[in-house]
Amino acid sequence: MSLLFNDFASWGEHCAATGEPLYQPVLAYEIEQKGRTEDEIWTGLQRAYDVMRDAVHEGLTGDMTSRSGMINNGAKKIAASPVTVLSPEFKQLITRALGAKEVNSCMGRVVAAPTAGASGILPGVLVTIQDLHKLSDRQILEGLLVAAGIALIIEQNASLAGAVGGCQAETGSAAAMGSGAIVYCLGGPVEQVFAAVAVTIQCMLGLVCDPVAGLVEVPCVVRNASAAAIAFSSAQIAIAGIDPVIPVDQCVAALGEVGQAMETRYKETALGGLAATKRGKEIEKMVLVQDVNILPDDPDEA
């Protein structure tokens, strides 16, 4: 019987008992629960990573103008900016994550990881870590399996959907998948991988989903960039052996609790936060379809 990814504690215990690397029980889970062969899984992961890499490339080369006009070639502008505020690598990370998410907003091809709204984070993180540390595709695919295991546990004990748990559930989960994958790919032990996830959740907790005009553009695109940065800061903290104090499973429980308590207007409804600002409302008026029929009251329909 494969591990069912009910929590991080049992995942860690399994690997300690068997000596398996973290990705191995994720692979076994998919084979046993979903009937896929190992070959199919590696091929599927390679395809996903290829699409992520293409999205990073497309974001930095294609015309990234959204129909609303709110997204307008941001990644290319950042890459071309003469000012480097931190380091060239940081600038690259930001352009990659933001660019891949712009591809999503502009009807390009992406991998929902875990969701479409968070689809820039893993591409930005993984392409950057591979580039910086000269990792093989195989190492990145193992990192993707670890990321999938992290997401399975969050899905079960909290949520991955903005409409259920707010932005923390989408970009927060993606950042946690990213930070865990970074530490895994750099050879960090299991407890440091889980510490990275815990730190990321601590950083992303409470983030509301308040998309302007209901579109997956503002603030989703900039949040994908900042979530990628938080994945790196969390990994840097965790790989130094810093104790996150609150164990990872309890951080996930907090993510679920905060998501449940969040008001509906902060859950993808475009009724609160940035969506409810004066400018947000003006933009909403401009982009929404105005020619809408309203049915007369029909007693038979009620």
Added chain:
Amino acid sequence: MAEKSSIFDMIGPVMIGPSSSHTAGVVRIARAAIRILGSIPTEAVVTFYNSFARTYEGHGSDRAIVAGLLGYAPDDTRIRTAFDHAADAGLKYTFQSVGNASTMHPNTIKLNLYDDRTGHRVEVVGQSRGGGVIRIVEVDGFPSDFSGALHTLIIDANDVPGSIAFIASVIAHDQCNIATMFVSRKGRNDAARQFIEMDSPIKDITLAYLRQLSWVQRITYIPTLD
């Protein structure tokens, strides 16, 4: 307890943005509808309801539905430019919005499709339920309930006693497991329509046998959708 997710739900699906319910699910509703029609239509009237009514342009659901009507998969990069391809394919389409259909799911689309080459016409109502998951809830005025994730049979037959049991038994002899079955009829002893979802594909010879039964008018077979 709900079925366990796949790792490819966590790292996936591969799709065209921006949103699984507004693009991927919408493409799939149209893909189901053209299979019911039997061809790519020449004319389509698309009605967006409720939540979709105001947001369909901003989310690109209009391009997604046209792309699905052209048979494109949810990860096809031509979705973005679907309007241009529709002109080439001879598909004419119009959009309309209804904002307050309170009895319907928030993300509902109605498709009225016509193919002037075959003379076939169909009306399909579908819901986009998040994550690209869809449900077809009405076909030509008959209530229905199928997702396109399995293999679906739509059988128009006279409402004769024993017809449901007979069809179920024929399908069972093909080693097909019936996952769901939904029967609706206009009235007693009137035309009835059966929607049958099966875990595996049905053999051509079984379909041919069912089609020649005297009390069966028409069978549409929809293999699992992308």
